[in-house]
Amino acid sequence: MSSRNNLPLLAFLTAGLLGLGVVLAFVVAPEDADQGISQKIFYFHVPIALTAYACFGLGAWKALRLLWVGGERRDLESYTWIHQGTIFGALTLITGSIWARASWGVWWSWGSNQLVLFLVLVLFYCAYFMLRFSVDEGARRERICAVYALFGVALIPVSFFAIRLASDFIHPTVFTRSGPQMTHTMFTAFLVCWAALTLLAYVMYRVELVGKRTDAHLRELREALT
Amino acid sequence: MSQGEYVALAYGVVLVFVLVWVAIIATKLVRLERETGELAELARGRRSDG
Amino acid sequence: MSGIALYATDVIALARKDLRLELRARDTLPAMLLFVLSTLAVFHFALPAGTDRDAAYGLLWIAIIFTALLGLARAWAPEREGGALDGLVLAPCDRSAIWLGKSLATLAFLGAAELVAVPAFALFFAPVDLVAVAGVALASIGICAVGSLLAAMAAASRGREVILPLLFLPLAIPLVVGGVGAGISPNGATYLSFLGLYDLVFAILAWATFEYVVTE
Numbered sequence: 001m002s003s004r005n006n007l008p009l010l011a012f013l014t015a016g017l018l019g020l021g022v023v024l025a026f027v028v029a030p031e032d033a034d035q036g037i038s039q040k041i042f043y044f045h046v047p048i049a050l051t052a053y054a055c056f057g058l059g060a061w062k063a064l065r066l067l068w069v070g071g072e073r074r075d076l077e078s079y080t081w082i083h084q085g086t087i088f089g090a091l092t093l094i095t096g097s098i099w100a101r102a103s104w105g106v107w108w109s110w111g112s113n114q115l116v117l118f119l120v121l122v123l124f125y126c127a128y129f130m131l132r133f134s135v136d137e138g139a140r141r142e143r144i145c146a147v148y149a150l151f152g153v154a155l156i157p158v159s160f161f162a163i164r165l166a167s168d169f170i171h172p173t174v175f176t177r178s179g180p181q182m183t184h185t186m187f188t189a190f191l192v193c194w195a196a197l198t199l200l201a202y203v204m205y206r207v208e209l210v211g212k213r214t215d216a217h218l219r220e221l222r223e224a225l226t
Numbered sequence: 227m228s229q230g231e232y233v234a235l236a237y238g239v240v241l242v243f244v245l246v247w248v249a250i251i252a253t254k255l256v257r258l259e260r261e262t263g264e265l266a267e268l269a270r271g272r273r274s275d276g
Numbered sequence: 277m278s279g280i281a282l283y284a285t286d287v288i289a290l291a292r293k294d295l296r297l298e299l300r301a302r303d304t305l306p307a308m309l310l311f312v313l314s315t316l317a318v319f320h321f322a323l324p325a326g327t328d329r330d331a332a333y334g335l336l337w338i339a340i341i342f343t344a345l346l347g348l349a350r351a352w353a354p355e356r357e358g359g360a361l362d363g364l365v366l367a368p369c370d371r372s373a374i375w376l377g378k379s380l381a382t383l384a385f386l387g388a389a390e391l392v393a394v395p396a397f398a399l400f401f402a403p404v405d406l407v408a409v410a411g412v413a414l415a416s417i418g419i420c421a422v423g424s425l426l427a428a429m430a431a432a433s434r435g436r437e438v439i440l441p442l443l444f445l446p447l448a449i450p451l452v453v454g455g456v457g458a459g460i461s462p463n464g465a466t467y468l469s470f471l472g473l474y475d476l477v478f479a480i481l482a483w484a485t486f487e488y489v490v491t492e
Protein backbone atom coordinates (compact mmCIF):
# COMPACT_ATOMS: atom_id res chain seq x y z
CA MET A 1 0.00 0.00 0.00
CA SER A 2 2.32 2.76 1.12
CA SER A 3 5.89 2.21 0.11
CA ARG A 4 7.30 4.47 2.81
CA ASN A 5 6.71 2.62 6.04
CA ASN A 6 5.77 5.25 8.58
CA LEU A 7 4.34 2.74 11.02
CA PRO A 8 7.35 2.56 13.39
CA LEU A 9 7.49 6.33 13.52
CA LEU A 10 3.80 6.52 14.32
CA ALA A 11 4.15 3.89 17.02
CA PHE A 12 6.91 5.81 18.74
CA LEU A 13 4.93 9.01 18.40
CA THR A 14 1.95 7.27 20.03
CA ALA A 15 4.08 6.13 22.93
CA GLY A 16 5.44 9.63 23.40
CA LEU A 17 2.03 11.26 23.25
CA LEU A 18 0.55 8.74 25.66
CA GLY A 19 3.33 9.38 28.12
CA LEU A 20 2.93 13.12 27.76
CA GLY A 21 -0.83 12.81 28.13
CA VAL A 22 -0.61 10.85 31.34
CA VAL A 23 1.89 13.29 32.81
CA LEU A 24 -0.27 16.25 31.87
CA ALA A 25 -3.35 14.59 33.27
CA PHE A 26 -1.86 13.65 36.59
CA VAL A 27 0.90 16.06 37.32
CA VAL A 28 0.05 19.27 35.51
CA ALA A 29 -3.72 19.48 35.41
CA PRO A 30 -5.37 20.51 38.65
CA GLU A 31 -7.70 18.24 40.53
CA ASP A 32 -11.37 18.86 39.92
CA ALA A 33 -13.00 20.75 42.74
CA ASP A 34 -16.23 18.72 42.72
CA GLN A 35 -15.20 15.24 41.81
CA GLY A 36 -11.72 14.99 43.16
CA ILE A 37 -9.24 12.58 41.78
CA SER A 38 -11.84 10.33 40.14
CA GLN A 39 -12.28 12.98 37.48
CA LYS A 40 -8.87 11.99 36.11
CA ILE A 41 -10.52 8.96 34.49
CA PHE A 42 -12.17 11.43 32.14
CA TYR A 43 -8.85 12.05 30.37
CA PHE A 44 -8.85 8.53 29.00
CA HIS A 45 -12.52 7.57 29.09
CA VAL A 46 -13.86 10.32 26.83
CA PRO A 47 -11.12 10.08 24.16
CA ILE A 48 -11.60 6.30 24.11
CA ALA A 49 -15.31 6.81 23.49
CA LEU A 50 -14.64 9.34 20.73
CA THR A 51 -12.10 7.02 19.16
CA ALA A 52 -14.62 4.18 19.19
CA TYR A 53 -17.11 6.35 17.29
CA ALA A 54 -14.40 7.29 14.81
CA CYS A 55 -13.48 3.65 14.25
CA PHE A 56 -17.08 2.67 13.61
CA GLY A 57 -17.43 5.61 11.27
CA LEU A 58 -14.32 4.66 9.34
CA GLY A 59 -15.46 1.05 9.20
CA ALA A 60 -18.72 2.21 7.68
CA TRP A 61 -16.90 4.51 5.23
CA LYS A 62 -14.69 1.68 4.01
CA ALA A 63 -17.81 -0.47 3.76
CA LEU A 64 -19.54 2.15 1.66
CA ARG A 65 -16.52 2.38 -0.65
CA LEU A 66 -16.53 -1.41 -0.90
CA LEU A 67 -20.11 -1.46 -2.09
CA TRP A 68 -19.56 1.48 -4.39
CA VAL A 69 -16.15 0.85 -5.86
CA GLY A 70 -15.22 -2.65 -4.73
CA GLY A 71 -11.88 -4.21 -3.93
CA GLU A 72 -10.98 -6.89 -1.45
CA ARG A 73 -8.63 -4.71 0.55
CA ARG A 74 -11.56 -2.52 1.60
CA ASP A 75 -13.26 -5.50 3.18
CA LEU A 76 -10.24 -6.15 5.40
CA GLU A 77 -9.93 -2.45 6.17
CA SER A 78 -13.57 -2.14 7.16
CA TYR A 79 -13.34 -5.29 9.24
CA THR A 80 -10.22 -4.10 11.04
CA TRP A 81 -11.70 -0.68 11.79
CA ILE A 82 -14.78 -2.31 13.25
CA HIS A 83 -12.57 -4.60 15.28
CA GLN A 84 -10.74 -1.60 16.70
CA GLY A 85 -14.05 0.13 17.33
CA THR A 86 -15.32 -2.85 19.30
CA ILE A 87 -12.14 -2.98 21.39
CA PHE A 88 -12.38 0.73 22.17
CA GLY A 89 -16.12 0.41 22.73
CA ALA A 90 -15.56 -2.32 25.29
CA LEU A 91 -12.91 -0.14 26.91
CA THR A 92 -15.40 2.73 27.03
CA LEU A 93 -17.83 0.52 28.89
CA ILE A 94 -15.21 -0.69 31.34
CA THR A 95 -13.66 2.69 32.08
CA GLY A 96 -17.12 4.22 32.22
CA SER A 97 -18.26 1.60 34.67
CA ILE A 98 -15.22 2.18 36.88
CA TRP A 99 -15.85 5.90 36.74
CA ALA A 100 -19.49 5.33 37.69
CA ARG A 101 -18.37 3.23 40.63
CA ALA A 102 -15.93 5.90 41.74
CA SER A 103 -18.39 8.77 41.33
CA TRP A 104 -21.71 7.26 42.27
CA GLY A 105 -20.90 4.03 44.02
CA VAL A 106 -22.56 1.79 41.42
CA TRP A 107 -20.88 -0.25 38.69
CA TRP A 108 -23.74 0.37 36.27
CA SER A 109 -26.41 3.01 35.82
CA TRP A 110 -29.14 2.88 33.22
CA GLY A 111 -29.36 6.61 33.68
CA SER A 112 -25.98 7.15 32.10
CA ASN A 113 -26.89 7.69 28.48
CA GLN A 114 -23.38 7.14 27.23
CA LEU A 115 -22.95 3.82 29.02
CA VAL A 116 -26.27 2.55 27.69
CA LEU A 117 -25.53 3.73 24.15
CA PHE A 118 -22.20 1.95 24.15
CA LEU A 119 -23.81 -1.19 25.50
CA VAL A 120 -26.18 -1.23 22.53
CA LEU A 121 -23.35 -0.51 20.09
CA VAL A 122 -21.00 -3.14 21.50
CA LEU A 123 -23.83 -5.69 21.33
CA PHE A 124 -24.49 -4.67 17.75
CA TYR A 125 -20.87 -4.94 16.66
CA CYS A 126 -20.29 -8.20 18.50
CA ALA A 127 -23.08 -9.57 16.33
CA TYR A 128 -21.04 -8.30 13.34
CA PHE A 129 -18.36 -10.84 14.19
CA MET A 130 -20.92 -13.60 14.70
CA LEU A 131 -22.26 -12.77 11.27
CA ARG A 132 -18.86 -12.61 9.65
CA PHE A 133 -17.74 -15.95 10.99
CA SER A 134 -20.94 -17.71 10.07
CA VAL A 135 -20.98 -16.78 6.38
CA ASP A 136 -18.70 -18.51 3.92
CA GLU A 137 -15.84 -16.45 2.64
CA GLY A 138 -16.26 -14.63 -0.62
CA ALA A 139 -17.62 -11.55 -2.30
CA ARG A 140 -21.03 -12.07 -0.73
CA ARG A 141 -19.68 -12.13 2.80
CA GLU A 142 -17.81 -8.90 2.10
CA ARG A 143 -20.98 -7.25 0.94
CA ILE A 144 -23.12 -8.55 3.79
CA CYS A 145 -20.60 -7.31 6.36
CA ALA A 146 -20.38 -3.98 4.60
CA VAL A 147 -24.16 -3.53 4.69
CA TYR A 148 -24.19 -4.42 8.38
CA ALA A 149 -21.47 -1.86 9.06
CA LEU A 150 -23.63 0.78 7.39
CA PHE A 151 -26.58 -0.17 9.57
CA GLY A 152 -24.31 0.23 12.58
CA VAL A 153 -23.39 3.76 11.76
CA ALA A 154 -27.05 4.62 11.19
CA LEU A 155 -27.86 3.05 14.54
CA ILE A 156 -25.53 5.37 16.46
CA PRO A 157 -27.58 8.57 16.21
CA VAL A 158 -30.90 6.71 16.26
CA SER A 159 -29.96 4.87 19.45
CA PHE A 160 -28.71 8.07 20.96
CA PHE A 161 -32.10 9.69 20.50
CA ALA A 162 -33.90 6.57 21.64
CA ILE A 163 -31.93 6.43 24.86
CA ARG A 164 -32.50 10.12 25.46
CA LEU A 165 -36.22 9.59 24.97
CA ALA A 166 -36.18 6.48 27.12
CA SER A 167 -34.74 8.26 30.10
CA ASP A 168 -38.15 9.95 30.25
CA PHE A 169 -39.85 6.87 31.51
CA ILE A 170 -37.27 4.21 32.18
CA HIS A 171 -35.23 5.77 34.93
CA PRO A 172 -35.17 9.28 36.17
CA THR A 173 -31.66 10.56 35.79
CA VAL A 174 -30.57 10.25 39.37
CA PHE A 175 -26.89 10.76 38.89
CA THR A 176 -25.50 13.76 37.16
CA ARG A 177 -21.98 14.79 36.65
CA SER A 178 -21.26 18.47 36.42
CA GLY A 179 -20.04 19.28 32.95
CA PRO A 180 -16.34 19.82 32.80
CA GLN A 181 -15.58 23.43 33.50
CA MET A 182 -12.11 22.85 32.34
CA THR A 183 -9.16 25.05 32.94
CA HIS A 184 -6.68 25.56 30.14
CA THR A 185 -4.31 22.94 31.45
CA MET A 186 -7.11 20.45 31.82
CA PHE A 187 -8.21 21.08 28.27
CA THR A 188 -4.67 20.73 26.96
CA ALA A 189 -4.25 17.46 28.83
CA PHE A 190 -7.52 16.26 27.34
CA LEU A 191 -6.46 17.17 23.81
CA VAL A 192 -3.11 15.44 24.15
CA CYS A 193 -4.75 12.30 25.50
CA TRP A 194 -7.30 12.40 22.70
CA ALA A 195 -4.58 12.70 20.08
CA ALA A 196 -2.61 9.92 21.74
CA LEU A 197 -5.52 7.49 21.91
CA THR A 198 -6.64 8.25 18.36
CA LEU A 199 -3.11 7.59 17.16
CA LEU A 200 -3.01 4.42 19.24
CA ALA A 201 -6.15 3.15 17.51
CA TYR A 202 -4.62 3.96 14.14
CA VAL A 203 -1.35 2.17 14.91
CA MET A 204 -3.25 -0.85 16.17
CA TYR A 205 -5.35 -0.75 13.02
CA ARG A 206 -2.27 -0.70 10.78
CA VAL A 207 -0.62 -3.55 12.62
CA GLU A 208 -3.74 -5.68 12.51
CA LEU A 209 -4.25 -4.93 8.85
CA VAL A 210 -0.75 -6.13 8.03
CA GLY A 211 -1.50 -9.34 9.88
CA LYS A 212 -4.79 -9.89 8.09
CA ARG A 213 -3.36 -9.13 4.67
CA THR A 214 -0.43 -11.43 5.23
CA ASP A 215 -2.86 -14.14 6.27
CA ALA A 216 -4.78 -13.66 3.05
CA HIS A 217 -1.62 -13.74 0.94
CA LEU A 218 -0.41 -16.87 2.65
CA ARG A 219 -3.69 -18.55 1.94
CA GLU A 220 -3.41 -17.68 -1.73
CA LEU A 221 0.15 -18.96 -1.82
CA ARG A 222 -0.86 -22.17 -0.12
CA GLU A 223 -3.59 -22.71 -2.67
CA ALA A 224 -1.17 -22.07 -5.50
CA LEU A 225 1.46 -24.42 -4.19
CA THR A 226 -0.62 -27.39 -3.10
CA MET B 227 -11.43 1.02 47.26
CA SER B 228 -10.34 4.60 47.47
CA GLN B 229 -10.97 7.01 44.66
CA GLY B 230 -7.34 7.00 43.64
CA GLU B 231 -7.40 3.24 43.35
CA TYR B 232 -10.35 3.41 41.00
CA VAL B 233 -8.42 5.79 38.80
CA ALA B 234 -5.47 3.42 38.80
CA LEU B 235 -7.83 0.56 37.95
CA ALA B 236 -9.26 2.44 34.98
CA TYR B 237 -5.88 3.29 33.51
CA GLY B 238 -4.61 -0.15 34.36
CA VAL B 239 -7.43 -1.80 32.43
CA VAL B 240 -6.52 0.21 29.32
CA LEU B 241 -2.92 -0.88 29.68
CA VAL B 242 -3.90 -4.50 30.14
CA PHE B 243 -6.13 -4.39 27.05
CA VAL B 244 -3.28 -3.08 24.93
CA LEU B 245 -0.87 -5.66 26.32
CA VAL B 246 -3.32 -8.50 25.71
CA TRP B 247 -3.73 -7.21 22.16
CA VAL B 248 0.05 -7.27 21.74
CA ALA B 249 0.11 -10.84 22.98
CA ILE B 250 -2.59 -11.85 20.51
CA ILE B 251 -0.74 -10.19 17.65
CA ALA B 252 2.45 -11.91 18.75
CA THR B 253 0.70 -15.28 18.62
CA LYS B 254 -0.55 -14.47 15.15
CA LEU B 255 2.96 -13.50 14.07
CA VAL B 256 4.37 -16.79 15.28
CA ARG B 257 1.68 -18.65 13.36
CA LEU B 258 2.34 -16.61 10.22
CA GLU B 259 6.05 -17.37 10.51
CA ARG B 260 5.34 -21.06 10.82
CA GLU B 261 3.02 -21.04 7.81
CA THR B 262 5.49 -19.08 5.71
CA GLY B 263 8.13 -21.63 6.63
CA GLU B 264 5.88 -24.47 5.52
CA LEU B 265 5.18 -22.77 2.24
CA ALA B 266 8.88 -22.13 1.71
CA GLU B 267 9.44 -25.87 2.21
CA LEU B 268 6.76 -26.64 -0.33
CA ALA B 269 8.26 -24.20 -2.80
CA ARG B 270 11.71 -25.66 -2.30
CA GLY B 271 10.31 -29.13 -2.86
CA ARG B 272 8.60 -27.96 -6.03
CA ARG B 273 11.77 -26.39 -7.36
CA SER B 274 13.81 -29.51 -6.82
CA ASP B 275 11.13 -31.66 -8.47
CA GLY B 276 10.35 -29.48 -11.46
CA MET C 277 -46.17 0.32 -18.11
CA SER C 278 -44.07 2.91 -16.37
CA GLY C 279 -41.09 1.90 -14.28
CA ILE C 280 -42.79 2.48 -10.98
CA ALA C 281 -45.91 0.58 -11.99
CA LEU C 282 -43.79 -2.38 -13.09
CA TYR C 283 -41.92 -2.28 -9.82
CA ALA C 284 -45.16 -2.18 -7.86
CA THR C 285 -46.50 -5.17 -9.80
CA ASP C 286 -43.37 -7.14 -8.95
CA VAL C 287 -43.64 -6.26 -5.29
CA ILE C 288 -47.29 -7.23 -5.12
CA ALA C 289 -46.64 -10.48 -6.96
CA LEU C 290 -43.85 -11.38 -4.56
CA ALA C 291 -45.89 -10.50 -1.49
CA ARG C 292 -48.85 -12.43 -2.87
CA LYS C 293 -46.66 -15.49 -3.40
CA ASP C 294 -45.67 -15.56 0.25
CA LEU C 295 -49.21 -14.95 1.45
CA ARG C 296 -50.55 -17.69 -0.78
CA LEU C 297 -47.89 -20.13 0.39
CA GLU C 298 -48.92 -19.38 3.93
CA LEU C 299 -52.59 -19.82 3.21
CA ARG C 300 -51.85 -23.24 1.85
CA ALA C 301 -49.38 -24.39 4.48
CA ARG C 302 -50.97 -22.55 7.40
CA ASP C 303 -48.02 -23.07 9.68
CA THR C 304 -46.58 -19.63 10.32
CA LEU C 305 -49.56 -17.57 11.30
CA PRO C 306 -51.18 -20.00 13.76
CA ALA C 307 -47.77 -20.49 15.38
CA MET C 308 -47.32 -16.76 15.77
CA LEU C 309 -50.79 -16.29 17.22
CA LEU C 310 -50.38 -19.10 19.70
CA PHE C 311 -46.89 -17.91 20.58
CA VAL C 312 -47.97 -14.38 21.36
CA LEU C 313 -50.89 -15.51 23.52
CA SER C 314 -48.78 -18.02 25.43
CA THR C 315 -46.10 -15.42 25.98
CA LEU C 316 -48.61 -12.98 27.41
CA ALA C 317 -49.91 -15.72 29.70
CA VAL C 318 -46.40 -16.50 30.91
CA PHE C 319 -45.84 -12.81 31.58
CA HIS C 320 -48.81 -12.70 33.87
CA PHE C 321 -47.14 -15.27 36.05
CA ALA C 322 -43.78 -13.56 35.71
CA LEU C 323 -45.07 -10.27 37.09
CA PRO C 324 -45.33 -9.78 40.81
CA ALA C 325 -48.71 -8.75 42.15
CA GLY C 326 -49.49 -5.08 41.99
CA THR C 327 -47.04 -4.33 39.19
CA ASP C 328 -47.94 -1.03 37.81
CA ARG C 329 -49.56 -0.76 34.44
CA ASP C 330 -46.60 0.93 32.82
CA ALA C 331 -44.34 -1.99 33.58
CA ALA C 332 -46.75 -4.34 31.87
CA TYR C 333 -46.38 -2.39 28.61
CA GLY C 334 -42.81 -3.47 28.26
CA LEU C 335 -43.96 -7.05 28.23
CA LEU C 336 -46.31 -6.45 25.33
CA TRP C 337 -43.33 -5.26 23.37
CA ILE C 338 -41.19 -8.21 24.28
CA ALA C 339 -44.00 -10.42 23.10
CA ILE C 340 -44.26 -8.49 19.83
CA ILE C 341 -40.52 -8.53 19.18
CA PHE C 342 -40.18 -12.26 19.71
CA THR C 343 -43.30 -13.07 17.75
CA ALA C 344 -41.89 -10.96 14.93
CA LEU C 345 -38.63 -12.90 15.08
CA LEU C 346 -40.60 -16.10 14.80
CA GLY C 347 -42.47 -14.77 11.80
CA LEU C 348 -39.29 -13.50 10.12
CA ALA C 349 -37.47 -16.75 10.60
CA ARG C 350 -40.31 -18.71 9.09
CA ALA C 351 -40.88 -16.24 6.27
CA TRP C 352 -37.33 -16.83 5.11
CA ALA C 353 -37.13 -20.54 5.97
CA PRO C 354 -38.02 -21.74 2.47
CA GLU C 355 -35.33 -19.54 0.95
CA ARG C 356 -32.82 -20.60 3.53
CA GLU C 357 -33.34 -24.33 3.30
CA GLY C 358 -34.28 -24.88 -0.30
CA GLY C 359 -31.78 -22.46 -1.73
CA ALA C 360 -34.76 -20.78 -3.32
CA LEU C 361 -33.10 -17.48 -2.65
CA ASP C 362 -30.90 -18.03 -5.65
CA GLY C 363 -33.97 -18.70 -7.72
CA LEU C 364 -35.61 -15.53 -6.50
CA VAL C 365 -32.56 -13.53 -7.32
CA LEU C 366 -32.59 -14.79 -10.88
CA ALA C 367 -36.10 -13.46 -11.31
CA PRO C 368 -36.20 -10.52 -13.73
CA CYS C 369 -37.14 -7.96 -11.16
CA ASP C 370 -35.29 -5.35 -9.17
CA ARG C 371 -33.69 -7.06 -6.17
CA SER C 372 -35.06 -4.48 -3.81
CA ALA C 373 -38.56 -5.53 -4.91
CA ILE C 374 -37.85 -8.87 -3.24
CA TRP C 375 -37.15 -7.06 -0.02
CA LEU C 376 -40.26 -4.95 -0.25
CA GLY C 377 -42.45 -7.91 -1.15
CA LYS C 378 -41.09 -9.97 1.74
CA SER C 379 -41.43 -7.06 4.16
CA LEU C 380 -45.04 -6.49 3.20
CA ALA C 381 -45.89 -10.16 3.55
CA THR C 382 -44.19 -10.35 6.95
CA LEU C 383 -45.95 -7.15 7.97
CA ALA C 384 -49.25 -8.79 7.09
CA PHE C 385 -48.44 -11.75 9.32
CA LEU C 386 -47.20 -9.56 12.15
CA GLY C 387 -50.22 -7.32 11.84
CA ALA C 388 -52.51 -10.32 12.10
CA ALA C 389 -50.69 -11.48 15.21
CA GLU C 390 -50.95 -8.01 16.71
CA LEU C 391 -54.67 -7.88 15.99
CA VAL C 392 -54.89 -10.72 18.46
CA ALA C 393 -52.13 -9.67 20.85
CA VAL C 394 -53.13 -6.09 21.52
CA PRO C 395 -56.74 -6.80 22.49
CA ALA C 396 -55.52 -9.78 24.52
CA PHE C 397 -53.11 -7.49 26.30
CA ALA C 398 -55.83 -4.96 26.94
CA LEU C 399 -57.92 -7.76 28.37
CA PHE C 400 -55.25 -9.36 30.55
CA PHE C 401 -53.21 -6.41 31.69
CA ALA C 402 -54.01 -2.81 30.95
CA PRO C 403 -56.10 -0.72 28.56
CA VAL C 404 -54.51 0.42 25.35
CA ASP C 405 -55.16 3.78 23.76
CA LEU C 406 -54.99 4.97 20.18
CA VAL C 407 -51.50 6.39 20.48
CA ALA C 408 -50.24 3.04 21.72
CA VAL C 409 -51.85 1.28 18.77
CA ALA C 410 -50.25 3.79 16.41
CA GLY C 411 -46.96 3.00 18.11
CA VAL C 412 -47.48 -0.70 17.48
CA ALA C 413 -48.27 -0.02 13.84
CA LEU C 414 -45.28 2.24 13.21
CA ALA C 415 -42.86 0.00 15.04
CA SER C 416 -44.10 -3.02 13.12
CA ILE C 417 -43.13 -1.32 9.89
CA GLY C 418 -39.62 -0.84 11.22
CA ILE C 419 -39.46 -4.40 12.47
CA CYS C 420 -40.40 -5.86 9.12
CA ALA C 421 -38.20 -3.51 7.11
CA VAL C 422 -35.05 -4.18 9.11
CA GLY C 423 -35.97 -7.76 9.92
CA SER C 424 -36.37 -8.78 6.29
CA LEU C 425 -32.91 -7.54 5.41
CA LEU C 426 -31.32 -9.20 8.41
CA ALA C 427 -33.20 -12.42 7.71
CA ALA C 428 -31.73 -12.42 4.22
CA MET C 429 -28.28 -12.09 5.75
CA ALA C 430 -29.08 -14.90 8.17
CA ALA C 431 -30.26 -17.04 5.27
CA ALA C 432 -26.79 -16.76 3.79
CA SER C 433 -25.10 -17.82 6.99
CA ARG C 434 -24.28 -21.25 8.28
CA GLY C 435 -25.25 -20.20 11.77
CA ARG C 436 -28.27 -21.72 13.39
CA GLU C 437 -31.55 -20.00 14.05
CA VAL C 438 -29.89 -17.93 16.75
CA ILE C 439 -28.10 -15.63 14.33
CA LEU C 440 -31.23 -13.71 13.41
CA PRO C 441 -32.14 -12.66 16.97
CA LEU C 442 -28.49 -11.71 17.59
CA LEU C 443 -28.54 -9.41 14.60
CA PHE C 444 -32.01 -8.09 15.21
CA LEU C 445 -32.20 -7.30 18.91
CA PRO C 446 -29.75 -4.38 19.08
CA LEU C 447 -31.52 -2.76 16.13
CA ALA C 448 -34.88 -3.42 17.80
CA ILE C 449 -34.00 -1.48 20.93
CA PRO C 450 -34.97 1.95 19.54
CA LEU C 451 -38.24 0.43 18.33
CA VAL C 452 -39.05 -0.88 21.78
CA VAL C 453 -38.25 2.52 23.27
CA GLY C 454 -40.57 4.16 20.76
CA GLY C 455 -43.34 1.64 21.21
CA VAL C 456 -43.32 1.60 24.99
CA GLY C 457 -43.02 5.38 25.09
CA ALA C 458 -45.99 5.78 22.79
CA GLY C 459 -47.95 3.59 25.15
CA ILE C 460 -47.14 5.08 28.51
CA SER C 461 -45.65 8.52 28.12
CA PRO C 462 -47.78 11.69 28.23
CA ASN C 463 -46.06 13.03 25.12
CA GLY C 464 -46.73 9.96 23.05
CA ALA C 465 -46.53 12.04 19.89
CA THR C 466 -42.77 12.51 20.34
CA TYR C 467 -42.32 8.78 20.38
CA LEU C 468 -44.51 8.35 17.33
CA SER C 469 -42.39 10.82 15.40
CA PHE C 470 -39.28 9.04 16.56
CA LEU C 471 -40.70 5.75 15.29
CA GLY C 472 -41.49 7.42 12.01
CA LEU C 473 -37.90 8.65 11.79
CA TYR C 474 -36.55 5.17 12.49
CA ASP C 475 -38.82 3.68 9.84
CA LEU C 476 -37.74 6.25 7.29
CA VAL C 477 -34.01 5.92 7.90
CA PHE C 478 -33.86 2.16 8.10
CA ALA C 479 -36.37 1.39 5.40
CA ILE C 480 -34.42 3.52 2.94
CA LEU C 481 -31.16 1.95 4.03
CA ALA C 482 -32.60 -1.57 3.76
CA TRP C 483 -34.16 -0.85 0.39
CA ALA C 484 -30.92 0.54 -0.97
CA THR C 485 -28.62 -2.19 0.33
CA PHE C 486 -30.75 -5.30 -0.11
CA GLU C 487 -29.39 -6.23 -3.49
CA TYR C 488 -25.84 -6.33 -2.13
CA VAL C 489 -26.88 -8.78 0.52
CA VAL C 490 -28.60 -11.13 -1.83
CA THR C 491 -26.38 -11.14 -4.92
CA GLU C 492 -23.81 -13.90 -5.17
